[in-house]
Every structure is written in structure tokens, then in C-alpha cells.
């Protein structure tokens with residue numbers, strides 16, 4: 001399955017993605033760096 005990294009906007013395979021859960025939704029990231037950026041300010045990215 002292809003997923004979108006909401007921080008840097010790239011598409012990647014969910015097998016390779018780093019995940020984080022926020023408000024019951026799972027988000028996918030290309031790397032730990034993007035996950036950390038997301039977790040610092042999840043409201044900025046939660047719309048999708």
C-alpha cells in the first residue's frame with residue numbers, strides 16, 4: 001500500500017514507513033526525523 005508522509009509530502013510503501021498514532025489515526029513517515037517533526041506539532045498535519 002502506498003502512503004503519504006504528511007511532513008515532507010513524499011509517497012512511500014507502508015512496509016518501509018515509520019508510523020505514529022495521533023487521535024486514533026495512524027500516520028506514516030519516511031523516517032524518524034519526519035515522525036519527530038510531526039509529533040512536535042501534530043495539529044499542523046492532522047487534517048489528512
Ligand SMILES: [Zn+2]
Pocket residue numbers: 005007008009010029030031034
Ligand atoms: Zn518524510
